[in-house]
Amino acid sequence: MEEREISRAVIGRLPRYYRYLGELLDAGVERISSNDLSKKMSVTASQIRQDLNNFGGFGQQGYGYNVKYLYTEIGKILGLNREHNMIIIGAGNLGQALANYASFEKSGFHLKGLFDVNPRLEGVSIRGIPVRMMDDLKTFLKHNDIEIAALTIPKSKAIEVADILVASGIKAIWNFAHTDLNLPEDVIVESVHLSDSLMKLSYNISRYNEEHGK
Amino acid sequence: MEEREISRAVIGRLPRYYRYLGELLDAGVERISSNDLSKKMSVTASQIRQDLNNFGGFGQQGYGYNVKYLYTEIGKILGLNREHNMIIIGAGNLGQALANYASFEKSGFHLKGLFDVNPRLEGVSIRGIPVRMMDDLKTFLKHNDIEIAALTIPKSKAIEVADILVASGIKAIWNFAHTDLNLPEDVIVESVHLSDSLMKLSYNISRYNEEHGK
DNA sequence: TAGATTGTTAATCGATTAACAATC
DNA sequence: TAGATTGTTAATCGATTAACAATC
Numbered sequence: 001m002e003e004r005e006i007s008r009a010v011i012g013r014l015p016r017y018y019r020y021l022g023e024l025l026d027a028g029v030e031r032i033s034s035n036d037l038s039k040k041m042s043v044t045a046s047q048i049r050q051d052l053n054n055f056g057g058f059g060q061q062g063y064g065y066n067v068k069y070l071y072t073e074i075g076k077i078l079g080l081n082r083e084h085n086m087i088i089i090g091a092g093n094l095g096q097a098l099a100n101y102a103s104f105e106k107s108g109f110h111l112k113g114l115f116d117v118n119p120r121l122e123g124v125s126i127r128g129i130p131v132r133m134m135d136d137l138k139t140f141l142k143h144n145d146i147e148i149a150a151l152t153i154p155k156s157k158a159i160e161v162a163d164i165l166v167a168s169g170i171k172a173i174w175n176f177a178h179t180d181l182n183l184p185e186d187v188i189v190e191s192v193h194l195s196d197s198l199m200k201l202s203y204n205i206s207r208y209n210e211e212h213g214k
Numbered sequence: 215m216e217e218r219e220i221s222r223a224v225i226g227r228l229p230r231y232y233r234y235l236g237e238l239l240d241a242g243v244e245r246i247s248s249n250d251l252s253k254k255m256s257v258t259a260s261q262i263r264q265d266l267n268n269f270g271g272f273g274q275q276g277y278g279y280n281v282k283y284l285y286t287e288i289g290k291i292l293g294l295n296r297e298h299n300m301i302i303i304g305a306g307n308l309g310q311a312l313a314n315y316a317s318f319e320k321s322g323f324h325l326k327g328l329f330d331v332n333p334r335l336e337g338v339s340i341r342g343i344p345v346r347m348m349d350d351l352k353t354f355l356k357h358n359d360i361e362i363a364a365l366t367i368p369k370s371k372a373i374e375v376a377d378i379l380v381a382s383g384i385k386a387i388w389n390f391a392h393t394d395l396n397l398p399e400d401v402i403v404e405s406v407h408l409s410d411s412l413m414k415l416s417y418n419i420s421r422y423n424e425e426h427g428k
Numbered sequence: 429t430a431g432a433t434t435g436t437t438a439a440t441c442g443a444t445t446a447a448c449a450a451t452c
Numbered sequence: 453t454a455g456a457t458t459g460t461t462a463a464t465c466g467a468t469t470a471a472c473a474a475t476c
Contacts, residue, residue, distance in 0.1 A: 007443070009444095011417055012414065014413070014414075015407065015409070015410035016394075016407075019393075019410075033456080033458085035457080044446090046444075046445050046447090047443095047444065047445075049457095049458065049459065049460085050443090050459090052459095053460075057458080061450070061457050061459080062451070062455070062456045062457050062458075063452065063456080063458085078417045079413075079416035079420035080416065082416075082420070084416060092314075093310045094308070097306065097308040097311055098408075100306075101409075103392070103409060104409070104412065107409070107412075109412065109416075147419065148415065172415055174412060174415055178233070179233075188415060188418045188419055188422060190411055190415035190418070192408065192411050195315075195317060196226075196230065196233075197404055198321075198404070199232065199292045199293075200226065201386055201388055201402060202292055202294065202298060202323075204386070204402045204404070205293055205402055206291075206293035208385070221467070223467070223468095224467090247434085248434075258468075258470090259433095260468075260470065260471095261467095263435065263436085264436085264469085267434090267436075271434080271435065274433080274434070274476060275432075275434040275476045276432045276475070276476040277432080277434085278433065278434080279434090431476105433475090434473105434476085435474080435475095436471100436473090436474095437471085437472085437473095438469105439468105439469080440467100440468080440470085441468070442465105442466090442467080443464100444464080444465070446461105446463070446464085447461085447463090448460090448461085448462100449459095449461095450458085451456100451457090452458085
Protein backbone atom coordinates (compact mmCIF):
# COMPACT_ATOMS: atom_id res chain seq x y z
CA MET A 1 0.00 0.00 0.00
CA GLU A 2 1.52 3.22 -1.22
CA GLU A 3 1.33 5.77 1.60
CA ARG A 4 2.48 9.16 0.52
CA GLU A 5 3.53 11.37 3.38
CA ILE A 6 1.17 14.29 3.71
CA SER A 7 2.82 17.58 4.49
CA ARG A 8 2.34 19.33 7.78
CA ALA A 9 1.12 22.43 5.97
CA VAL A 10 -1.79 20.51 4.50
CA ILE A 11 -2.73 18.90 7.80
CA GLY A 12 -2.59 22.26 9.49
CA ARG A 13 -5.23 23.56 7.11
CA LEU A 14 -7.68 20.70 7.53
CA PRO A 15 -9.23 21.92 10.79
CA ARG A 16 -9.90 25.26 9.18
CA TYR A 17 -11.65 23.64 6.22
CA TYR A 18 -13.62 21.59 8.70
CA ARG A 19 -14.65 24.71 10.56
CA TYR A 20 -15.85 26.53 7.46
CA LEU A 21 -17.69 23.50 6.17
CA GLY A 22 -19.39 23.16 9.54
CA GLU A 23 -20.58 26.74 9.26
CA LEU A 24 -21.86 26.18 5.74
CA LEU A 25 -23.63 23.08 6.96
CA ASP A 26 -25.28 25.01 9.78
CA ALA A 27 -26.30 27.64 7.27
CA GLY A 28 -28.01 24.96 5.22
CA VAL A 29 -25.68 25.19 2.23
CA GLU A 30 -25.75 21.96 0.28
CA ARG A 31 -22.90 22.28 -2.17
CA ILE A 32 -19.95 24.54 -2.74
CA SER A 33 -17.30 24.93 -5.40
CA SER A 34 -13.64 25.27 -4.57
CA ASN A 35 -13.88 28.74 -6.03
CA ASP A 36 -16.66 29.95 -3.72
CA LEU A 37 -14.99 28.36 -0.71
CA SER A 38 -11.69 29.95 -1.65
CA LYS A 39 -13.28 33.39 -1.53
CA LYS A 40 -14.79 32.80 1.89
CA MET A 41 -11.54 31.50 3.29
CA SER A 42 -9.12 33.81 1.50
CA VAL A 43 -7.07 31.03 0.00
CA THR A 44 -6.74 29.90 -3.60
CA ALA A 45 -9.19 27.45 -5.11
CA SER A 46 -6.20 25.58 -6.43
CA GLN A 47 -4.89 25.04 -2.94
CA ILE A 48 -8.20 23.72 -1.71
CA ARG A 49 -8.43 21.18 -4.53
CA GLN A 50 -4.79 20.24 -4.17
CA ASP A 51 -5.17 19.78 -0.41
CA LEU A 52 -8.28 17.66 -0.64
CA ASN A 53 -6.87 15.48 -3.37
CA ASN A 54 -4.18 14.32 -1.00
CA PHE A 55 -6.91 12.25 0.58
CA GLY A 56 -9.10 11.38 -2.37
CA GLY A 57 -11.53 12.86 -4.83
CA PHE A 58 -14.38 14.25 -2.78
CA GLY A 59 -15.89 16.44 -5.46
CA GLN A 60 -17.65 16.07 -8.73
CA GLN A 61 -16.87 17.85 -11.96
CA GLY A 62 -19.43 20.44 -12.86
CA TYR A 63 -21.01 20.26 -9.41
CA GLY A 64 -18.43 21.05 -6.79
CA TYR A 65 -18.38 19.51 -3.32
CA ASN A 66 -21.29 18.28 -1.28
CA VAL A 67 -20.88 20.15 1.99
CA LYS A 68 -22.24 17.45 4.27
CA TYR A 69 -20.19 14.72 2.63
CA LEU A 70 -16.96 16.71 2.60
CA TYR A 71 -17.48 17.76 6.20
CA THR A 72 -17.90 14.16 7.26
CA GLU A 73 -14.93 12.96 5.24
CA ILE A 74 -12.59 15.59 6.64
CA GLY A 75 -13.90 14.68 10.07
CA LYS A 76 -12.87 11.09 9.44
CA ILE A 77 -9.43 12.15 8.24
CA LEU A 78 -9.02 14.13 11.44
CA GLY A 79 -10.05 11.12 13.51
CA LEU A 80 -13.25 12.72 14.74
CA ASN A 81 -15.23 9.60 13.98
CA ARG A 82 -13.46 7.84 16.83
CA GLU A 83 -13.83 8.20 20.55
CA HIS A 84 -10.82 9.54 22.42
CA ASN A 85 -10.41 9.16 26.15
CA MET A 86 -8.56 12.03 27.70
CA ILE A 87 -7.25 13.25 31.02
CA ILE A 88 -6.05 16.66 32.09
CA ILE A 89 -3.00 17.05 34.28
CA GLY A 90 -3.16 20.34 36.08
CA ALA A 91 -6.55 21.56 37.28
CA GLY A 92 -5.69 25.24 37.41
CA ASN A 93 -7.55 27.81 35.37
CA LEU A 94 -6.29 26.51 32.07
CA GLY A 95 -6.99 22.88 32.90
CA GLN A 96 -10.46 23.85 34.07
CA ALA A 97 -11.01 25.88 30.92
CA LEU A 98 -10.25 22.84 28.80
CA ALA A 99 -12.39 20.64 31.02
CA ASN A 100 -15.32 22.95 30.47
CA TYR A 101 -15.14 22.99 26.68
CA ALA A 102 -18.31 21.16 25.86
CA SER A 103 -17.44 21.20 22.17
CA PHE A 104 -14.57 18.77 22.68
CA GLU A 105 -17.01 16.26 24.08
CA LYS A 106 -19.16 16.65 20.98
CA SER A 107 -16.16 15.86 18.78
CA GLY A 108 -15.54 12.60 20.60
CA PHE A 109 -12.97 13.71 23.15
CA HIS A 110 -14.15 12.35 26.48
CA LEU A 111 -12.69 13.71 29.66
CA LYS A 112 -12.14 10.83 32.05
CA GLY A 113 -9.98 12.37 34.72
CA LEU A 114 -8.44 15.51 36.15
CA PHE A 115 -5.27 15.53 38.22
CA ASP A 116 -3.49 18.08 40.35
CA VAL A 117 -1.01 18.30 43.18
CA ASN A 118 -3.00 20.86 45.13
CA PRO A 119 -4.83 19.07 48.01
CA ARG A 120 -7.37 21.89 48.17
CA LEU A 121 -8.70 20.75 44.81
CA GLU A 122 -9.16 17.15 45.92
CA GLY A 123 -12.77 16.10 45.46
CA VAL A 124 -13.73 19.25 43.59
CA SER A 125 -15.64 18.25 40.50
CA ILE A 126 -15.70 19.82 37.07
CA ARG A 127 -18.48 18.71 34.77
CA GLY A 128 -18.91 15.74 37.07
CA ILE A 129 -15.24 14.73 36.92
CA PRO A 130 -13.53 14.81 40.31
CA VAL A 131 -10.05 16.21 40.62
CA ARG A 132 -7.71 13.46 41.72
CA MET A 133 -4.32 13.75 43.33
CA MET A 134 -1.22 13.10 41.26
CA ASP A 135 -0.31 10.14 43.49
CA ASP A 136 -3.27 8.30 41.99
CA LEU A 137 -2.21 8.90 38.39
CA LYS A 138 -0.33 5.67 37.75
CA THR A 139 -3.03 3.50 39.25
CA PHE A 140 -5.70 5.39 37.36
CA LEU A 141 -3.91 4.86 34.08
CA LYS A 142 -3.56 1.16 34.81
CA HIS A 143 -7.31 0.76 35.17
CA ASN A 144 -8.48 3.16 32.47
CA ASP A 145 -7.78 3.18 28.79
CA ILE A 146 -6.63 6.73 28.21
CA GLU A 147 -5.28 7.90 24.90
CA ILE A 148 -4.60 11.62 25.36
CA ALA A 149 -3.23 13.62 28.27
CA ALA A 150 -3.43 17.40 28.30
CA LEU A 151 -0.55 18.90 30.24
CA THR A 152 -1.60 22.16 31.84
CA ILE A 153 1.10 22.38 34.45
CA PRO A 154 4.13 24.60 34.87
CA LYS A 155 7.20 23.90 32.79
CA SER A 156 9.18 22.87 35.86
CA LYS A 157 7.04 19.76 36.33
CA ALA A 158 6.13 19.07 32.72
CA ILE A 159 9.07 16.96 31.64
CA GLU A 160 8.92 14.75 34.71
CA VAL A 161 5.17 14.22 34.39
CA ALA A 162 5.45 13.56 30.66
CA ASP A 163 7.86 10.74 31.40
CA ILE A 164 5.43 9.18 33.85
CA LEU A 165 2.65 9.43 31.29
CA VAL A 166 4.73 7.78 28.60
CA ALA A 167 5.81 5.02 30.95
CA SER A 168 2.13 4.43 31.71
CA GLY A 169 1.29 3.99 28.05
CA ILE A 170 -0.19 7.34 27.08
CA LYS A 171 -0.18 7.69 23.29
CA ALA A 172 -0.48 11.42 22.85
CA ILE A 173 0.24 14.55 24.84
CA TRP A 174 -1.41 17.91 24.34
CA ASN A 175 1.24 20.10 25.83
CA PHE A 176 0.54 23.56 27.22
CA ALA A 177 3.70 23.83 29.29
CA HIS A 178 6.23 26.42 28.23
CA THR A 179 8.78 23.86 27.11
CA ASP A 180 9.40 21.32 24.39
CA LEU A 181 9.03 17.68 25.33
CA ASN A 182 11.58 15.24 24.03
CA LEU A 183 9.75 11.95 24.06
CA PRO A 184 10.07 8.68 22.19
CA GLU A 185 9.01 9.22 18.62
CA ASP A 186 6.00 6.95 18.89
CA VAL A 187 4.46 9.39 21.36
CA ILE A 188 2.52 12.11 19.62
CA VAL A 189 3.03 15.59 21.01
CA GLU A 190 1.04 18.63 20.03
CA SER A 191 2.13 21.78 21.80
CA VAL A 192 0.28 25.01 22.36
CA HIS A 193 2.78 27.64 23.36
CA LEU A 194 0.68 30.60 24.38
CA SER A 195 3.60 32.88 24.99
CA ASP A 196 5.01 32.11 21.54
CA SER A 197 1.71 33.21 20.13
CA LEU A 198 1.70 36.42 22.15
CA MET A 199 5.24 37.16 20.97
CA LYS A 200 4.21 36.80 17.35
CA LEU A 201 1.44 39.29 18.04
CA SER A 202 3.92 41.61 19.65
CA TYR A 203 6.32 41.25 16.70
CA ASN A 204 3.59 42.29 14.34
CA ILE A 205 2.73 45.31 16.44
CA SER A 206 6.37 46.45 16.43
CA ARG A 207 6.61 45.92 12.71
CA TYR A 208 3.43 47.91 12.16
CA ASN A 209 4.64 50.73 14.37
CA GLU A 210 7.95 50.89 12.51
CA GLU A 211 6.23 51.11 9.18
CA HIS A 212 3.99 53.89 10.41
CA GLY A 213 6.80 55.77 12.03
CA LYS A 214 5.87 55.40 15.65
CA MET B 215 15.11 52.32 3.48
CA GLU B 216 14.95 48.86 1.97
CA GLU B 217 12.58 46.74 4.04
CA ARG B 218 12.58 43.16 2.91
CA GLU B 219 9.48 41.27 3.96
CA ILE B 220 10.35 38.59 6.48
CA SER B 221 8.54 35.33 6.00
CA ARG B 222 6.00 34.08 8.46
CA ALA B 223 7.95 30.86 8.86
CA VAL B 224 10.95 32.77 10.17
CA ILE B 225 8.89 34.85 12.58
CA GLY B 226 7.19 31.74 13.85
CA ARG B 227 10.56 30.33 14.85
CA LEU B 228 11.81 33.39 16.71
CA PRO B 229 9.94 32.73 19.97
CA ARG B 230 11.40 29.26 20.07
CA TYR B 231 14.92 30.59 19.63
CA TYR B 232 14.17 33.08 22.36
CA ARG B 233 13.00 30.32 24.65
CA TYR B 234 16.11 28.19 24.14
CA LEU B 235 18.41 31.14 24.53
CA GLY B 236 16.65 32.04 27.77
CA GLU B 237 17.30 28.55 29.05
CA LEU B 238 20.95 28.73 28.07
CA LEU B 239 21.19 32.07 29.80
CA ASP B 240 19.68 30.65 32.97
CA ALA B 241 22.14 27.79 32.75
CA GLY B 242 24.97 30.29 32.67
CA VAL B 243 26.09 29.50 29.12
CA GLU B 244 27.95 32.45 27.66
CA ARG B 245 28.32 31.60 24.01
CA ILE B 246 26.93 29.08 21.57
CA SER B 247 27.57 28.16 17.96
CA SER B 248 24.80 27.68 15.47
CA ASN B 249 25.88 24.07 15.30
CA ASP B 250 25.49 23.38 19.02
CA LEU B 251 22.19 25.23 19.13
CA SER B 252 20.96 23.30 16.11
CA LYS B 253 21.53 20.02 17.94
CA LYS B 254 19.64 21.18 21.00
CA MET B 255 16.72 22.43 18.96
CA SER B 256 16.66 19.75 16.27
CA VAL B 257 16.91 22.15 13.40
CA THR B 258 19.76 22.76 10.95
CA ALA B 259 22.55 25.16 11.80
CA SER B 260 22.06 26.62 8.37
CA GLN B 261 18.50 27.53 9.17
CA ILE B 262 19.48 29.23 12.40
CA ARG B 263 22.09 31.37 10.67
CA GLN B 264 19.78 32.10 7.77
CA ASP B 265 16.95 33.08 10.11
CA LEU B 266 19.06 35.36 12.26
CA ASN B 267 20.64 37.06 9.28
CA ASN B 268 17.25 38.32 8.26
CA PHE B 269 17.66 40.77 11.10
CA GLY B 270 21.37 41.39 11.13
CA GLY B 271 24.67 39.78 11.97
CA PHE B 272 24.52 38.87 15.61
CA GLY B 273 27.41 36.45 15.64
CA GLN B 274 31.12 36.51 15.22
CA GLN B 275 33.22 34.26 13.01
CA GLY B 276 35.23 31.76 14.95
CA TYR B 277 33.30 32.50 18.14
CA GLY B 278 29.62 31.91 17.59
CA TYR B 279 26.88 33.88 19.28
CA ASN B 280 26.94 35.57 22.63
CA VAL B 281 23.90 34.12 24.38
CA LYS B 282 22.99 37.19 26.40
CA TYR B 283 23.36 39.52 23.44
CA LEU B 284 21.42 37.33 21.05
CA TYR B 285 18.68 36.81 23.62
CA THR B 286 18.31 40.55 24.07
CA GLU B 287 18.34 41.25 20.35
CA ILE B 288 15.69 38.66 19.57
CA GLY B 289 13.68 40.11 22.43
CA LYS B 290 13.86 43.50 20.74
CA ILE B 291 12.81 42.05 17.40
CA LEU B 292 9.83 40.48 19.13
CA GLY B 293 8.94 43.80 20.72
CA LEU B 294 9.63 42.61 24.25
CA ASN B 295 11.59 45.76 25.02
CA ARG B 296 8.37 47.74 24.92
CA GLU B 297 5.50 47.89 27.34
CA HIS B 298 2.17 46.60 26.09
CA ASN B 299 -1.10 47.43 27.80
CA MET B 300 -3.61 44.69 27.53
CA ILE B 301 -7.17 43.83 28.46
CA ILE B 302 -8.97 40.52 28.53
CA ILE B 303 -12.53 40.21 27.29
CA GLY B 304 -14.15 37.20 28.87
CA ALA B 305 -13.28 36.41 32.47
CA GLY B 306 -14.13 32.72 32.35
CA ASN B 307 -11.59 30.03 33.06
CA LEU B 308 -9.51 30.80 30.01
CA GLY B 309 -9.54 34.54 30.58
CA GLN B 310 -8.58 33.98 34.19
CA ALA B 311 -5.83 31.59 33.16
CA LEU B 312 -4.31 34.27 30.95
CA ALA B 313 -4.77 36.89 33.65
CA ASN B 314 -2.80 34.73 36.06
CA TYR B 315 0.18 34.15 33.80
CA ALA B 316 2.79 36.07 35.70
CA SER B 317 5.32 35.49 32.94
CA PHE B 318 3.45 37.77 30.56
CA GLU B 319 3.84 40.61 33.00
CA LYS B 320 7.59 39.97 33.08
CA SER B 321 7.76 40.25 29.30
CA GLY B 322 6.13 43.68 29.36
CA PHE B 323 2.51 42.73 28.83
CA HIS B 324 0.54 44.58 31.46
CA LEU B 325 -2.99 43.56 32.23
CA LYS B 326 -5.07 46.69 32.72
CA GLY B 327 -8.60 45.39 32.64
CA LEU B 328 -10.87 42.35 32.57
CA PHE B 329 -14.36 42.39 31.14
CA ASP B 330 -17.29 40.03 31.20
CA VAL B 331 -21.06 40.02 30.78
CA ASN B 332 -21.69 37.88 33.83
CA PRO B 333 -22.89 40.15 36.69
CA ARG B 334 -21.78 37.56 39.24
CA LEU B 335 -18.20 38.33 38.31
CA GLU B 336 -18.60 42.07 38.85
CA GLY B 337 -16.12 43.28 41.40
CA VAL B 338 -14.24 40.00 41.55
CA SER B 339 -10.54 40.72 41.26
CA ILE B 340 -7.80 38.72 39.62
CA ARG B 341 -4.26 39.71 40.48
CA GLY B 342 -5.70 42.99 41.70
CA ILE B 343 -7.58 43.70 38.49
CA PRO B 344 -11.34 43.95 38.99
CA VAL B 345 -13.67 42.36 36.47
CA ARG B 346 -15.72 45.08 34.81
CA MET B 347 -18.98 44.77 32.97
CA MET B 348 -19.01 44.91 29.18
CA ASP B 349 -21.13 48.07 29.28
CA ASP B 350 -18.11 49.89 30.63
CA LEU B 351 -15.79 48.76 27.86
CA LYS B 352 -16.09 51.73 25.52
CA THR B 353 -15.66 54.27 28.30
CA PHE B 354 -12.72 52.35 29.68
CA LEU B 355 -11.00 52.31 26.31
CA LYS B 356 -11.55 56.04 25.94
CA HIS B 357 -9.67 56.74 29.16
CA ASN B 358 -6.96 54.10 28.93
CA ASP B 359 -4.34 53.52 26.31
CA ILE B 360 -4.77 49.85 25.51
CA GLU B 361 -2.90 48.15 22.72
CA ILE B 362 -3.92 44.51 22.92
CA ALA B 363 -7.23 42.82 23.68
CA ALA B 364 -7.39 39.12 24.36
CA LEU B 365 -10.73 37.68 23.28
CA THR B 366 -11.67 34.74 25.46
CA ILE B 367 -15.36 34.67 24.73
CA PRO B 368 -17.59 32.32 22.77
CA LYS B 369 -17.58 32.50 19.02
CA SER B 370 -21.17 33.80 18.96
CA LYS B 371 -20.10 37.09 20.57
CA ALA B 372 -16.58 37.36 19.21
CA ILE B 373 -17.21 39.10 15.91
CA GLU B 374 -19.49 41.71 17.46
CA VAL B 375 -17.06 42.45 20.28
CA ALA B 376 -14.11 42.60 17.90
CA ASP B 377 -15.90 45.31 15.95
CA ILE B 378 -16.42 47.35 19.11
CA LEU B 379 -12.75 46.96 19.99
CA VAL B 380 -11.61 48.08 16.57
CA ALA B 381 -13.97 51.04 16.63
CA SER B 382 -12.46 52.00 19.99
CA GLY B 383 -8.94 52.00 18.57
CA ILE B 384 -7.54 48.65 19.68
CA LYS B 385 -4.47 47.80 17.61
CA ALA B 386 -4.19 44.08 18.12
CA ILE B 387 -6.44 41.20 19.05
CA TRP B 388 -5.33 37.94 20.55
CA ASN B 389 -8.22 35.78 19.51
CA PHE B 390 -9.19 32.59 21.31
CA ALA B 391 -12.70 32.38 19.92
CA HIS B 392 -13.45 29.51 17.60
CA THR B 393 -13.82 31.71 14.55
CA ASP B 394 -11.75 33.81 12.18
CA LEU B 395 -12.07 37.56 12.53
CA ASN B 396 -12.29 39.64 9.39
CA LEU B 397 -11.04 43.00 10.47
CA PRO B 398 -9.47 45.97 8.73
CA GLU B 399 -5.97 45.04 7.68
CA ASP B 400 -4.33 47.53 10.00
CA VAL B 401 -5.65 45.55 12.96
CA ILE B 402 -3.31 42.76 13.95
CA VAL B 403 -4.97 39.47 14.75
CA GLU B 404 -3.26 36.47 16.24
CA SER B 405 -5.55 33.53 16.75
CA VAL B 406 -5.17 30.53 19.02
CA HIS B 407 -7.59 27.89 17.87
CA LEU B 408 -7.44 25.24 20.56
CA SER B 409 -9.77 22.87 18.81
CA ASP B 410 -7.69 23.07 15.63
CA SER B 411 -4.73 22.02 17.70
CA LEU B 412 -6.61 19.11 19.24
CA MET B 413 -7.70 17.99 15.78
CA LYS B 414 -4.13 17.93 14.57
CA LEU B 415 -3.29 15.75 17.55
CA SER B 416 -6.18 13.51 16.71
CA TYR B 417 -5.11 13.30 13.07
CA ASN B 418 -1.68 12.15 14.12
CA ILE B 419 -3.13 9.48 16.41
CA SER B 420 -5.26 8.12 13.57
CA ARG B 421 -2.32 8.13 11.23
CA TYR B 422 -0.20 6.31 13.77
CA ASN B 423 -2.89 3.72 14.39
CA GLU B 424 -3.27 3.08 10.66
CA GLU B 425 0.43 2.57 10.25
CA HIS B 426 0.50 0.14 13.12
CA GLY B 427 -2.55 -1.71 11.94
CA LYS B 428 -4.94 -0.83 14.69
C1' DT C 429 49.03 31.98 12.74
C1' DA C 430 45.67 28.12 12.55
C1' DG C 431 41.14 26.79 13.74
C1' DA C 432 36.56 27.79 14.20
C1' DT C 433 32.48 29.55 12.79
C1' DT C 434 29.89 33.07 10.80
C1' DG C 435 27.48 35.47 6.84
C1' DT C 436 26.03 34.73 2.39
C1' DT C 437 25.64 32.78 -2.17
C1' DA C 438 24.24 28.82 -4.78
C1' DA C 439 21.75 24.39 -5.11
C1' DT C 440 18.01 21.72 -3.79
C1' DC C 441 13.82 20.70 -2.27
C1' DG C 442 8.96 21.36 -1.36
C1' DA C 443 4.78 23.95 -1.54
C1' DT C 444 1.76 26.91 -4.01
C1' DT C 445 -0.36 28.50 -8.09
C1' DA C 446 -1.71 28.16 -12.88
C1' DA C 447 -3.52 25.71 -16.56
C1' DC C 448 -6.26 22.49 -18.76
C1' DA C 449 -7.97 17.97 -20.09
C1' DA C 450 -11.36 14.93 -18.10
C1' DT C 451 -15.97 14.44 -16.92
C1' DC C 452 -20.20 15.21 -14.48
C1' DT D 453 -25.44 18.85 -25.40
C1' DA D 454 -23.12 22.94 -23.25
C1' DG D 455 -21.44 24.74 -19.07
C1' DA D 456 -19.28 24.17 -14.90
C1' DT D 457 -15.94 22.54 -12.11
C1' DT D 458 -13.07 18.97 -10.61
C1' DG D 459 -8.63 16.25 -10.51
C1' DT D 460 -4.12 16.48 -11.92
C1' DT D 461 -0.01 17.82 -14.41
C1' DA D 462 3.21 21.48 -15.24
C1' DA D 463 5.21 25.99 -13.98
C1' DT D 464 6.43 29.06 -10.53
C1' DC D 465 7.64 30.59 -6.38
C1' DG D 466 9.60 30.41 -1.82
C1' DA D 467 11.94 28.11 1.88
C1' DT D 468 15.48 25.06 3.38
C1' DT D 469 19.92 23.11 3.06
C1' DA D 470 24.63 22.88 1.46
C1' DA D 471 28.86 24.95 0.54
C1' DC D 472 32.42 28.02 1.13
C1' DA D 473 34.83 32.44 1.20
C1' DA D 474 35.34 35.95 4.70
C1' DT D 475 37.01 36.89 9.06
C1' DC D 476 37.39 36.77 13.99
